[in-house]
Amino acid sequence: MFCVLLFSLYYLANCNKLARAMYMYQAAIPEELGFTKGDILAVLRHQDDGWWEATAQSGNGQIGLVPSNYLQAI
Numbered sequence: 001m002f003c004v005l006l007f008s009l010y011y012l013a014n015c016n017k018l019a020r021a022m023y024m025y026q027a028a029i030p031e032e033l034g035f036t037k038g039d040i041l042a043v044l045r046h047q048d049d050g051w052w053e054a055t056a057q058s059g060n061g062q063i064g065l066v067p068s069n070y071l072q073a074i
Contacts, residue, residue, distance in 0.1 A: 022071065
C-alpha cells in the first residue's frame, strides 16, 4: 500500500493537469482505466486521438488510457 501511495504521489507531483470525471467509464481493454463520475484523475499525457494517459487520484496507482471527452479540466 505504501509503495502504491508513493507511486501515485510521484505522478501527481509531476503532473500539472487534473480532471474531474463527468461520467462513469468502464474500461473495455486492459490498457484503459475505468473510473466513476466525480473521480479526480491526474492526466499524464495527451494523445491526438482523444485518449489521455491518466491515473485516478484516489485509486491504486494504476495508469491507463481514458476518453478525454468524459473529463473536465479543473
